[in-house]
Amino acid sequence: MDEQKWLSCNEPTIMLDYLRSNGQTSARKLRLFACYCFRRLIPHRIPNKVLQAVEFAELFADGAMSTAGLARARDAAVEDLDKYGFTASAVFEAFSCVMAPDGIEVSRTVDNVLEAMESMGDGEEKIKAERTEISQVIRDMHGNPFHEIVLNPASRNETIVKLAEAVYNERTMPEGIFDPQRLMMLVHAFQEAGFEDQNVLGHLHHLDYMHVRGCFVVDAILSKE
Numbered sequence: 001m002d003e004q005k006w007l008s009c010n011e012p013t014i015m016l017d018y019l020r021s022n023g024q025t026s027a028r029k030l031r032l033f034a035c036y037c038f039r040r041l042i043p044h045r046i047p048n049k050v051l052q053a054v055e056f057a058e059l060f061a062d063g064a065m066s067t068a069g070l071a072r073a074r075d076a077a078v079e080d081l082d083k084y085g086f087t088a089s090a091v092f093e094a095f096s097c098v099m100a101p102d103g104i105e106v107s108r109t110v111d112n113v114l115e116a117m118e119s120m121g122d123g124e125e126k127i128k129a130e131r132t133e134i135s136q137v138i139r140d141m142h143g144n145p146f147h148e149i150v151l152n153p154a155s156r157n158e159t160i161v162k163l164a165e166a167v168y169n170e171r172t173m174p175e176g177i178f179d180p181q182r183l184m185m186l187v188h189a190f191q192e193a194g195f196e197d198q199n200v201l202g203h204l205h206h207l208d209y210m211h212v213r214g215c216f217v218v219d220a221i222l223s224k225e
């Protein structure tokens with residue numbers, strides 16, 4: 001992997017292996033990423049309780065949910081997965097990965113999500129587009145590992161932190177996507193504070209792809225890893 005490959009790579013597993021082997025990701029980011037991948041299945045009529053459990057997994061990733069709470073959410077959702085006929089399916093496997101209390105098998109999550117899509121009728125083109133989308137979100141979460149961006153603490157005033165908290169908490173649900181308008185407010189707050197780092201502003205400005213929990217700029221503002 002080199003910088004050029006990183007920027008255009010559409011193979012989630014290769015990207016994730018690279019990040020892990022260099023210690024450039026975290027258990028938190030990997031679980032949030034797995035949650036995002038699972039949500040790509042929403043068009044396939046995933047039961048509500050299952051989507052709620054994924055929100056619990058995100059809280060767990062952020063240290064705001066106990067292992068017991070995670071297990072309860074998982075058990076409640078499994079009943080619905082059974083009821084809707086997802087037992088022993090790739091959907092079930094992907095969900096089990098997301099809800100696993102210790103460590104997350106993130107590549108297995110991706111494989112199962114894509115397999116589930118295929119089994120539910122998504123064609124080759126659609127799967128290819130999904131790979132691209134998923135890879136882009138890995139970049140959203142990790143930026144460019146060849147050019148680390150370090151946010152100067154002075155660039156984070158109270159307004160900016162508050163706006164970033166709102167971006168993090170007030171998402172478009174159930175997809176779990178950051179609200180573009182809130183991201184723009186963050187850009188304006190940075191500009192008002194005289195902060196002009198184009199790597200940061202350019203990233204927030206980039207609305208062609210999705211920003212999700214784990215977005216490396218919002219994480220930097222909120223001191224999350």
Ligand SMILES: [Zn+2]
Nearest residue numbers: 140211215216
């Ligand atoms: Zn982002």
